[in-house]
Amino acid sequence: MIVKKVLIKNFRNIENIEILPDEKMNVFYGPNAQGKTNLLEAIWLFTGAKSFRGAKDSEFVKFGTTEGFIKTEFFKDGAEMEAEIKIGERRKAYLNGNSLASPGALAGKFCAIVFSPQDISLIKDGPSVRRRFLDTAIFQIYPKYVEIMRKYTRAVQQRNAAIKDSYYHPSLLSLIDVFDAEIVENGKKIIEYRKRYIDYLKTEVPKIYSGISENKESLDISYALNCSAELLEERLKAARREDMKTGITSVGPHRDDIDFSINGISARLYGSQGQKRSAALSLKLAEAEILNKQTGSRAIALLDDVMSELDPARQDYVLNHIKDWQVFITCCDPSNTKNLSAGRIFKIENGEIK
Ligand SMILES: Nc1ncnc2c1ncn2[C@@H]1O[C@H](COP(=O)(O)OP(=O)(O)O)[C@@H](O)[C@H]1O
Ligand SMILES: [Mg+2]
Structure with missing residues (x-):
């Protein structure tokens, strides 16, 4: 446009x-x-x-x-x-x-896409910023993803509440099975969508980043998956005892991250300010490119x-x-x-x- x-x-x-x-x-x-x-x-x-x-x-x-x-x-x-x-x-x-x-x-x-100075947080800050970026980008292409995310997030919240109280109320244990099933069903879909989107990023971001850095640096992206779709059910069950102590669900895509490395070294830990900014900018421009390819x-x-x-x-x-x-x-x-x-x-x- x-x-x-x-x-x-x-x-x-x-x-x-x-x-x-x-x-x-x-x-x-x-x-x-x-x-x-x-x-x-x-x-x-x-x-x-x-x-x-x-x-x-x-x-x-x-x-x-x-x-x-x-x-x-x-x-x-x-x-x-x-x-x-x-x-x-x-x-x-x-x-x-x-x-x-x-x-x-x-x-x-x-x-439109917007890039502002605080977007450097996409590289610099904790994983929740990157998950939000990922989820927002996916929503724009696949509107169905909104509902899946909503169900998943609600199930994790309900499970967190139930595991906290289950020590005193063992009757809650059967409810946790229900929440686990919701988490597994929707979590697997989320992982699928995120995998697909990160594959798009893997194609687009490095091209843009090499342009910005005059081909002197290469940026690699990988999906730092908390747990694979195949193992989700098993690992969620296995974590229940520990989770009951902390009151927090420790397994699932709400713990996912994206790793960025520049010339093989973590951009988050070792990148200069300019490298981080260039990486964040590449990510935003790639988002626009993917949106264009997927939706026209x-x-x-x-x-x-x-x-x-x-x-x-x-x-x-x-x-x-x-x-x-x-x-x-x-x-x-x-x-x-x-x-x-x-x-x-x-x-x-x-x-x-x-
Ligand atoms: N509602 C408003 N009415 C009038 N001035 C405003 C209003 N909101 C912000 N400003 C003024 O806008 C200016 C900041 O503009 P901004 O676009 O952020 O500047 P920059 O050119 O540095 O990007 C400030 O001086 C602020 O006082
Ligand atoms: Mg300004």
Whole structure:
């Protein structure tokens, strides 16, 4: 998809902006606190999701005003589309002039991926961040996965509650059998979906990472499975006695992880800041690529502040070699933009385009 026009009115520190983006690369630069992230946040909201900053709806309205809107004209699947979101206490969304039941109904209409500095946590932090990434990426391709995850998570919670109390209430033991069966049934499916998705990642991420690192480094991905589908039932049973002491279910895909290694060494433990950032960026770009291959929808890429911590060669890759998506990228240093070979450059100052 291609964004043709963006209109923003009274959104955060932006009073009134109209942008006619380039079809490929759009760079927004300016010092801190001028409204660059605000602008990407506004564009992101057209996906129907909540803010990637975790902000509440009521925080969007420009101080001193009570309402605003964001509007976009875009081209997707051969059709001209128009989306609008009214900003106030709550968001209210419209698609081609029709009011939608909720902003979430825009999902799948306007497709974007966002990369912001805190996404380095995908590499740096604990496994729960990676599982969330994985699960969200899988939901987008296989909507059925939502229900499987929901059943699985509920069964693990119920099992945790039951094993805690079973010491005093042995009658709960038969219930644990029921929860175990739910965990095994849905856990096996989750492992299947995750395996398939990680196989896609194994194809896409290393290609992007070698591009970013000018073929000097290689990134490998592996699925750090807590327990294979074949052994799940047996190991869950075997763990019950121990689990009764801790009150926590110790076996199952809720304990899975993804390992990243750069030139054979753990990126999480030994990677430099720039390597971690490049790996996280590759992961996000791969997500967009996989979404495109599996569903045919081409997302736009919103890249917030990725330039810092990348050396000039990596910056060049980000600016000039992301060919397949329309990109909106922010940076502080105008010198970052001097090597831009094609595209449009916007200066942002105090919520205005200069
Ligand atoms: N609702 C709001 N109304 C007016 N200004 C806001 C609002 N929310 C945030 N801001 C201002 O926006 C600025 C930050 O913008 P941001 O896009 O994060 O900057 P940057 O250009 O560094 O990415 C801050 O100065 C903040 O005070
Ligand atoms: Mg910012």
